Amino acid sequence: MADKQLIRAYGDRRDDGVLQVSFTLPVALSEKAKEAAQLYCTKLGLTEVKVAAAEKAAQHYTFFVVYAKSPVVIDYAAIDTPEIVIKKRGFAELNKEIEEEIGRKVIVLGACTGTDTHTVGIDAILNMKGFAGDYGLERYPWFETYNLGSQVPNAELIRKAKEKSADAILVSQVVTQRDVHKDNSRQFIEEAKKQGVHGKMTLLLGGPRVDHKLALELGFDAGFGPGTKPSDVANFVVHQVLQRLGKEAKGTHYEGEPV
Amino acid sequence: MADKQLIRAYGDRRDDGVLQVSFTLPVALSEKAKEAAQLYCTKLGLTEVKVAAAEKAAQHYTFFVVYAKSPVVIDYAAIDTPEIVIKKRGFAELNKEIEEEIGRKVIVLGACTGTDTHTVGIDAILNMKGFAGDYGLERYPWFETYNLGSQVPNAELIRKAKEKSADAILVSQVVTQRDVHKDNSRQFIEEAKKQGVHGKMTLLLGGPRVDHKLALELGFDAGFGPGTKPSDVANFVVHQVLQRLGKEAKGTHYEGEPV
Amino acid sequence: MSGLFVTDEQVAHARALAREITEPIFELIGRNTTVSVERTVLRWFGVDGVGNLGAPLVNLMVDRLQAAGVLNRGAAFWYGRALRMGATSPLDAVERLTAAPLERLAPLSHEDEAKLRDEVRAEARAAVDELKARVAKREALKREFPMPPAPHKYVIVATGNIFDDLDQARAAAQAGADVIAVIRSTAQSLLDYVPQGATTEGFGGTYATQENFRIMREALDDESEKLGRYVQLTNYSSGLCMSEIAFMAAYERLDMLLNDAMYGILFRDINLRRTFIDQYFSRRICALAGIIINTGEDNYITTADAYDAAHTVIASQFINERFALRAGLKDEQLGLGHSYEIDPHRPETLLLELSQAMLVRRCFPAAPLKYMPPTKHKETDIFFSHVYDSMAHLVAMWTRQGIQLLGMMTEAMHTPLLADRYEALKAASYVHRAARGIDQEFTVKEDGLVANRARFVFGKALELLEECRADGMVAAIGRGRFGDVKRSETGGKGLDGVVEKASDYFNPFLDLMEGRA
Amino acid sequence: MSGLFVTDEQVAHARALAREITEPIFELIGRNTTVSVERTVLRWFGVDGVGNLGAPLVNLMVDRLQAAGVLNRGAAFWYGRALRMGATSPLDAVERLTAAPLERLAPLSHEDEAKLRDEVRAEARAAVDELKARVAKREALKREFPMPPAPHKYVIVATGNIFDDLDQARAAAQAGADVIAVIRSTAQSLLDYVPQGATTEGFGGTYATQENFRIMREALDDESEKLGRYVQLTNYSSGLCMSEIAFMAAYERLDMLLNDAMYGILFRDINLRRTFIDQYFSRRICALAGIIINTGEDNYITTADAYDAAHTVIASQFINERFALRAGLKDEQLGLGHSYEIDPHRPETLLLELSQAMLVRRCFPAAPLKYMPPTKHKETDIFFSHVYDSMAHLVAMWTRQGIQLLGMMTEAMHTPLLADRYEALKAASYVHRAARGIDQEFTVKEDGLVANRARFVFGKALELLEECRADGMVAAIGRGRFGDVKRSETGGKGLDGVVEKASDYFNPFLDLMEGRA
């Protein structure tokens, strides 16, 4: 175990613990409301609370901006992140790896499922054009890519994936209000189990509020959040196929993989 | 005692407890840094922590914007604010009250003391022009007002106040870095004690980071913060004089008085 | 304010192209009706409520007519028929119709049929008058509580629960909002019926229902009075129930509606024919009810790149304008959509955005215009996001936008919190106050980046319009010319709801609105 | 970019007035020296360090000369005298002088005196050359690591502790700052000596000391190299040690200095004569060392109202310019100060600010200009505050400001946090990127609010300049014409440090800098 590395929030000096907080209380602006904000922050465990601004956001709502200090300390050294074993492959390299190690095209299907129509994210991963200068999967000669678009029912996506004997299914979920993305994702996994692809195909979940942990919890093989590049996904899928083929150790961690 | 009135932070639904927090951690931007921010917020007692933004503020500093929920609840009904007994007097009324009840001009001296040169605040209270459409003390015919300006040594201000037999001394403190305002204010009170005016004259402290509690702690009779109007100060001083003359009960609370 | 960029003749040419392009579509519209148009007719006669299983009566009735293959005569005809059968109320009419074997009813005599039509027409006229009276009430309120000058600050509420929405809408009005938009639950567009009653369970928005409209408008009437300033309400008239919602909104005195001739086709994969037909009837209602429509060109540049696709916005605005004018809407009702969406990491984006907004203003001088804030390139860094929006506030004022949707600093995360709206309103008010009149202060140099870009974009818009004229709208949409989305004439949802009109098709509302009765 | 607003003749007239106004002041300057000018001379010869009680040697020595009534011959003369007494080092010279009964030293022969002067002059020349060599190093670094185009983004660090400041300055540079200002501890202006060494205990800022300058510049050299972009450093040359600090800054290769001909008088109640004399010598040093000065007109409108006092800023800029040019500074070195301070609750503030900034640009086309952000009306609502700053970013770009101080969203609360600076830099970069070139795109209408306001303000500035010429600067300052602050010629701190020069006053640095040697 490494040495401890205790850190606190940094305002303008090391370890001063300065934070900025803002919130609304459902009370009219008044001196009493400011007192309430002060008390609220104290109950949050903050010290040297300065209720900087108290604004009449509406008749019965006051918006507060607070600067305060927090005694919270964390040990940075104790935060666990998996060690990178394999360096991410570039475009040419990855295609070559598929050609040589798998010997057939890797087949992926993707869609924005349920009632979600936010295709920009899944398009960024799948379409030729790609994202932030990184080519999309359609561009990879050794990938066979199907982008089913938006509002695709989960059952249909899975059915099509079976038809195509896909290696991976990519599900995008952007609307998250009241956790509708979780509900929909759960439904997807149930359906995947029903249709017998769970554990057989690589199931990926992506979207701005998706992270790897959440995806694993929901029953996917991985989750990809904001800023994901197509090449991250391409690498992940290839590694998964290699692992299923027994050509790579399970659980190998490579650069760019979600953590 | 009134009924309880439990309130929480309000994001877009009553009692959802949503807060916005931002802070910097002294570590380079990385997945691990984001984990650290998450952990930090969890240690703050927040739930459903969403590390919305993680920005490379500098090579070894990451700035975070977080939305999360807090379980903190406060009882708004239990917050104590003094009851208003006397309505604030207007300009004409207050002058009349001085004329009739005190029978002589009320004498006040003010300055920005120590090394502070931020005179705009004390000028707003004392000068003719006043603040936000509210006349300054110089405009009140029944006040005799001396504005000594900035960088006035505490001892000198007190000496002059004795010379003029002032009713009140007004001290303005704007620079607060490393609590220099508190140091200077403490020094003022020591000096006031030394020169025998403490407890005799009304001693007021004001400035953007001043509040009534702080001023009382430091040994002043009252503290006035941001947005103070000259008329608030005028009323307070007159009430103090009346109380010293035994013409008004001590501790009477009137509208506009700092709490 | 701005330069001219292009000649009046060029602008007139674009208008002429739009007219030619839409001609074939109007033929299509003239020849057909849809289930939702017919449901609207029934609603207008007062058919309301739901059946035992929760389906709206208008759906039950129209489905019945369609199943019987007789919808092509018009629901109004069958409604009249039911009255003739002795129906005493709209509800009764529905029951009678759904019970009767419509296919086998004996035809009416010429005289009876004429009588039926007269009666139904009279009833329709009364219903139209009632609607007009309701609209007059709105106009009276607007006179009593005058609105501040434009840009009108438009914010959304989107809790999913109409009662939470009420709180938020009132708060927004108190904080200075001029227009409240209740965002619809995701994918309501795809429902081929309108939900009923007050609703509390939407996702990313609240269902558009007549009751939700009513209680929200009631709350805003109350706020308008308290604030001494009329606060407008808007919702969505798009998707499979475009015209029904337009009617409900008109009836409940909404002030604006999101209503686009192509949005459903492109972004909801609703059938092209269905959309074109529905939009026409919905726009006729908006024209009658003095509702300002907001078109959706801004959506194009959330999928396509805003810099590359700038001309598609202009071309589409000319087309949307033509569709609207043909439906009787006035220039003052045309909240043509565009938005501040160029990637902020590019250089000169403020100049490019000014160019585009000035060009739109140049082409549509009398339209209020609806200006959308940055959304696609918003960052989760709320501080940056807030500043990014401030430049849109400036452009809105500079180009005299009528309706300005306010960007939210949390756009990249969640539907707005109460505080987000408050801060957006405060920021927009500041920038508007600070910059009011800026359009009168500066002249665009005719050889600068702003002017040259405007000319370039206009030129490409003309090319696209020429292409649409040459090959037809259907072909252009098929090639993905708008919003990078490709659709075919017979693809998409809702085509089965399109019905060719019989020669004796009867729709007294359409007749009235088209000035034929 | 902008209109002309006023004729070239009118601008030339303002310049002519400033020349006349400053004439009597230059007589005063010519006739007198000050303790701090003389301390500067000694520092330049290499006298450094502190005595037993912590007082700087230069202070001990000059105080000694003043007490003996012989400072009027110039410290350089006495320094030469000490060398003649056999002093082997500057320190040794100080010791000998403070020991000797100066009043009673026998006068030197004419020849010896000439020799002394020659020797001292030679040493001064060497010292000047050394300074020039150090400056050349800075210029080489600037060539090696080119700076981005203006506006240069200027941020402050103000922890009070130079070592914390180092962290913050590096972080700011990494986040995109072009200029780092180390803010001085409050009221250092009033100290009649410069503290020594690295310091860690300032309030609202960090003491300006030569060592602090050195280690900060070292850190920034390092960052410049790492970033491939030269990062400038600035500090304050004002108050009672104006010229000493100018020298130290020049020696430590600072790039800019806050240096105003009247700031000390108005805002620090420093004696008027003292200030005028000190500023001249300090500016001569800046001229020699290629330091850009930043004047402080922005301060006027933190006390006076920015709308009402707009003309005082313009008038003062002409005066500051004259003082500067007379001291040998070039136009490119004139960071004349102004700021975005009109109360944002007023209408049309963006137009008014543009007018003012365009007028400044019009009057001083070749000066880099220093633009201050809003400060006085900043709110504790950081979100509003951040948007408020964004309009200043726009004006800065539009009027091609050379140096733009970035507003901080927490301005109304505390000296900046690291994150405040980061967000300010990010916002300014965005607005600069978005608006670059805007000055080439629009022409100001000559009959609009912007132009009329500019003409009005210029007219009032001319009136004020006329008044100053007619009644003298001293009278105008006495009437509170600048910053609403009234000061008298013999009031304020530091008058006792002013010494009338003897006929044989000797200051080889001044001679060299004035081109007399």
Ligand code: B12
């Ligand atoms: C563009 C947009 C739209 C467009 C969508 C067009 C289209 N065809 O996609 C239009 C205008 C149609 C639209 C409509 C609506 N939208 Co919208 N929209 C946005 C917007 C502005 C940008 C989204 C985007 O394109 N981001 C860019 C892409 C590249 O990022 P991304 O999706 O995160 O994708 C990246 C990663 O997440 C990852 N990824 C994503 N998916 C996947 C999948 C896999 C398998 C993998 C590996 C990776 C991956 O890779 C991508 C590249 O790095 C956001 C706000 C914002 N700035 O984020 C709102 C936003 C997403 N929309 C929102 C809402 C509510 C709606 C509506 C429901 C509103 C309404 N009631 O009418 C409607 C209906 C849409 C629906 N039913 O789904 C909300 C969602 C709130 C929430 N958290 O629930 C947002 C956040 C706006 C807001 N603040 O309110 N929207």
Ligand code: B12
């Ligand atoms: C104007 C200004 C200046 C002007 C001052 C001109 C002058 N003659 O006053 C100048 C440019 C000279 C200046 C200089 C400095 N300033 Co300054 N300045 C400000 C600024 C922009 C506005 C202050 C102001 O005028 N507010 C308006 C008045 C009306 O508000 P107010 O003071 O709060 O007063 C009200 C109440 O508090 C109350 N009140 C105030 N005093 C009293 C007294 C009594 C008895 C009563 C009853 C009420 C009362 O009534 C008033 C009306 O409601 C603030 C930032 C900001 N926006 O707040 C920074 C600020 C105060 N300055 C700051 C600093 C650090 C300095 C310097 C020290 C920087 C430096 N190192 O050089 C210098 C030196 C000044 C010094 N030694 O004091 C910091 C202080 C940080 C801190 N919390 O410690 C601030 C907050 C800026 C920042 N964010 O860094 N400054």
Ligand SMILES: Cc1ncc(COP(=O)(O)O)c(C=O)c1O
């Ligand atoms: C014209 C138009 N209609 C409808 C919508 C809303 O989408 P839907 O109701 O289809 O979910 C939008 C969204 O921006 C729009 O611009």
Ligand SMILES: Cc1ncc(COP(=O)(O)O)c(C=O)c1O
């Ligand atoms: C020209 C000038 N000098 C000096 C200062 C700093 O103040 P001081 O060092 O006097 O505290 C300022 C502050 O803005 C200024 O503008």
